[in-house]
Amino acid sequence: MKLEALEVLKNRRAIRAYKAEQIKDEELDAVLEAGTYAPTGVGKQGVQIVAVQSPEAVAAVNRLNGAVMGNPDAKPYYGAPTVVLVFETEDCVTHTLDGAAVCTNMLNAAYAVGLGSCWIHRCKQMFETEEGKALLREWGLPDTLVGVASLALGYPDCEHPTPKPRREGYIVKV
């Protein structure tokens, strides 16, 4: 049994405070690569991953996500220096599920390489806006991509959170 992998899966937590220091390229690459090895429907790999690190682009995605919540000045990525966006491509039937699998692989990989991460919602609405579509075009991507999820990534600036006890009845064996 690969105990180390199980420890990573159990101990990863959502991190909501980050240092401003940028993560190392090799750490980012390890996380992104783990995403590409997630299972996808019929192995189609119909997911687009976008790693955002330029301060201007990070500020723009913070604004976009905050605006969906009604406050463009909110810090929905908690000051993380890297944001990873996950999109479904138009021609994929299992799209959203594939994107979620990719996202989960990256969260766990982030913890495995010593980074903090947090899944951040509202990616779909962010890229339905004109500003979101303009960003996609600026990045050389089709503006028809559909947002699935996004991730804050960085060095934690907090104690490692303690998980809630697991829900009674979470598992049934028959």
Ligand SMILES: Cc1cc2nc3c(=O)[nH]c(=O)nc-3n(C[C@H](O)[C@H](O)[C@H](O)COP(=O)(O)O)c2cc1C
């Ligand atoms: C679909 C989904 C959407 C989430 N959206 C957010 C979010 O917008 N902001 C946030 O701080 N955490 C978000 N989270 C993180 C959850 O709040 C977190 O995973 C949950 O509280 C359990 O904590 P843990 O990840 O430390 O086990 C999201 C998680 C999932 C799976």
